[in-house]
Amino acid sequence: MVINLKNGFAEAGNATLFIVRFFREAVKPPYEIKEFIRQCYIIGYKSMPLVAITGFIMGLVLTIQSRPTLAEFGAESWLPGMVALSLIREIAPVITALICAGKISSGIGAELGSMKVTEQIDAMEVSAINPYKYLVVTRVLATTLMVPLLVVFADGIGILGGYVGVNIHSDVTMYRYFSQVLSSLDFLDIVPATIKTFFFGFFIGLIGCYKGFTAANGTESVGKAANSAVVTASLAIFIIDMMAVQLTDLFF
Amino acid sequence: MIQVETNTIKQKVADHLNPEINTIVAPVINIKGLYKSFGKNTDILKGVDLTVKKGENLVVLGKSGSGKSVLIKCLVGLVNADKGELKVFDTDITNLDSQQLNAIRVRIGFLFQNSALYDSMTVRENLLFPLKRHSKKITAKEAEHSVNEALESVGLKEAIDKMPSELSGGMRKRIGLARTLILRPEIILYDEPTTGLDTMTSREISELILSIQKKYKTTSIIITHDMACAKLTGDRLVILKDGVMVAEGSYASLESSDDAWVRSFFI
Numbered sequence: 001m002v003i004n005l006k007n008g009f010a011e012a013g014n015a016t017l018f019i020v021r022f023f024r025e026a027v028k029p030p031y032e033i034k035e036f037i038r039q040c041y042i043i044g045y046k047s048m049p050l051v052a053i054t055g056f057i058m059g060l061v062l063t064i065q066s067r068p069t070l071a072e073f074g075a076e077s078w079l080p081g082m083v084a085l086s087l088i089r090e091i092a093p094v095i096t097a098l099i100c101a102g103k104i105s106s107g108i109g110a111e112l113g114s115m116k117v118t119e120q121i122d123a124m125e126v127s128a129i130n131p132y133k134y135l136v137v138t139r140v141l142a143t144t145l146m147v148p149l150l151v152v153f154a155d156g157i158g159i160l161g162g163y164v165g166v167n168i169h170s171d172v173t174m175y176r177y178f179s180q181v182l183s184s185l186d187f188l189d190i191v192p193a194t195i196k197t198f199f200f201g202f203f204i205g206l207i208g209c210y211k212g213f214t215a216a217n218g219t220e221s222v223g224k225a226a227n228s229a230v231v232t233a234s235l236a237i238f239i240i241d242m243m244a245v246q247l248t249d250l251f252f
Numbered sequence: 253m254i255q256v257e258t259n260t261i262k263q264k265v266a267d268h269l270n271p272e273i274n275t276i277v278a279p280v281i282n283i284k285g286l287y288k289s290f291g292k293n294t295d296i297l298k299g300v301d302l303t304v305k306k307g308e309n310l311v312v313l314g315k316s317g318s319g320k321s322v323l324i325k326c327l328v329g330l331v332n333a334d335k336g337e338l339k340v341f342d343t344d345i346t347n348l349d350s351q352q353l354n355a356i357r358v359r360i361g362f363l364f365q366n367s368a369l370y371d372s373m374t375v376r377e378n379l380l381f382p383l384k385r386h387s388k389k390i391t392a393k394e395a396e397h398s399v400n401e402a403l404e405s406v407g408l409k410e411a412i413d414k415m416p417s418e419l420s421g422g423m424r425k426r427i428g429l430a431r432t433l434i435l436r437p438e439i440i441l442y443d444e445p446t447t448g449l450d451t452m453t454s455r456e457i458s459e460l461i462l463s464i465q466k467k468y469k470t471t472s473i474i475i476t477h478d479m480a481c482a483k484l485t486g487d488r489l490v491i492l493k494d495g496v497m498v499a500e501g502s503y504a505s506l507e508s509s510d511d512a513w514v515r516s517f518f519i
Contacts, residue, residue: 127357128357128382
């Protein structure tokens, strides 16, 4: 028990130092622009098909599931607005972030973990190249920028999925559907929900990098790093979401 | 832990170095009383004293866990020593900041046991990666020339566009060596360069180490269990036992040592 507590504190201390180092290295030149762009491409562009499919299904399923309840109250016309609000405020950010935790955080954890095990990180260090700047800073910045963009993309595709869902049982034109969607949305629905996605992205990247960078020697640790990255990042997403909702509720 | 009486089996042999090395006074590596431990009761290095002269090929032998790899990792700051003096190019590297340490590191090449090639990069990119970071003003043509030259030195020019996963163990070692050569290091540290290779390939790598030393006038420390490699490449051999240097001399002198444990390496 005491040992577990001690290890827990040591882990928290190391993670804090890792975050502090990130901010220190991120502002210090030279900047790895090329690698940052490459990571944006890998993390952002290559995740688009997965996010598109899940986003579409989210919108479609949410519409189909909500219709009977709204129909009971004769409020079917609220369907587009309700779907858009649910997607933008909560469902799309959280589900997309969880997908990114599964795809990106585990990928980073496994990649850096295997680089650590095969001494590639040491090889960078002995070549007088800062591996933290090259591997960690670029990936964390890329996830911080790309996850919000992926969420916005999922929002759009999800609303489109909602349009298909609405038209399964009725006949609504696209113009009318999107007019209803836009009229039901407010500034406060979009901005706080988007801000929290930057934090999702930051922690998805950071946790993946931390788990990979601190992987122990041996191939087994690569799997552990990837697994631990997904679990920790998913948990972090829910904690951040809870805090964001509380803060939004408090201030807006 | 057995405390080895260093002086009882330590052998000083005067004729082990070639005349050229003996004429150079300043050593490029000077280690005095180097200690390193990982946690309690896990002392890895227990007061290692070692000098390596310019142009010398020093082979470090010892059983697994005797501290050989830790010793060379201390030389490039991958592992921080607990105590002792560690002078490389006459600079004590134990108290340097990262910028000062990097200035030393670019003058040292390190060939890792498994080559440590960057998996996501082609051979060309593996070589260009350190080069472009340390030669900011280099043109694309000059960089390409340097890459070709380094690959030519290891006899693998045709592998330039291959991915590391497409290379055999021996090829990976050669490319790893080419990557260390690209920055023209003055010292090359080899961590078990022939481990996991067949006899023929091991011999090729050993010959390559020798030819590179002659071509680039490098100083080398070679960690190995491969006695054929040690015989072929070593001007001088040292043996580590439980973190202490217990024997030193030429291959021939250690082979005929009075100490049975030292001789056991040569059987």
